[in-house]
Amino acid sequence: MRGAVAARCRMLDLSGGSSIRWVACSVVLLALAACRGATTSPGVSVTCDVAPRPPAIGTPATVTVTVAEDGKTPIAGATVRVEGNMSHPGMEPVFVDAREVAPGRYSAPFAFTMAGDWILSVDAKLPSGVSVRRDVDVRVVPSS
Numbered sequence: 559m560r561g562a563v564a565a566r567c568r569m570l571d572l573s574g575g576s577s578i579r580w581v582a583c584s585v586v587l588l589a590l591a592a593c594r595g596a597t598t599s600p601g602v603s604v605t606c607d608v609a610p611r612p613p614a615i616g617t618p619a620t621v622t623v624t625v626a627e628d629g630k631t632p633i634a635g636a637t638v639r640v641e642g643n644m645s646h647p648g649m650e651p652v653f654v655d656a657r658e659v660a661p662g663r664y665s666a667p668f669a670f671t672m673a674g675d676w677i678l679s680v681d682a683k684l685p686s687g688v689s690v691r692r693d694v695d696v697r698v699v700p701s702s
């Protein structure tokens with residue numbers, strides 16, 4: 559869903575970039591903000607943590623995703639992918655595949671390409687075949 563919006567923003571951008579088009583794009587993003595952060599499977603929690611906090615441009619960052627059942631039982635063997643998009647249109651998304659570093663714990667290096675507001679969309683495909691998605695807002699600071 560977010561991908562579709564990003565694509566639409568990019569299309570608007572390419573088609574001329576008048577201020578009216580930019581406003582239209584912002585409204586779409588605002589409308590979307592309300593439905594963010596939901597998981598699609600009851601009982602399964604997906605949490606996402608980024609280190610260092612806050613992440614900074616020029617400093618390697620790590621995204622760690624924890625997948626658990628009923629908030630405590632780790633779910634091993636999931637396929638976890640993270641897509642990073644900035645909150646403004648016109649940038650390429652960043653994709654990483656996370657590696658399982660402990661049962662239910664998945665980690666990946668993540669290269670933020672610009673300071674500002676990012677949305678990390680975590681997609682965890684469980685061994686059961688169910689996919690759970692969660693969006694997390696991250697503020698990235700400039701290099702010091």
Ligand SMILES: [Cu+2]
Nearest residue numbers: 644649672674
């Ligand atoms: Cu940007």
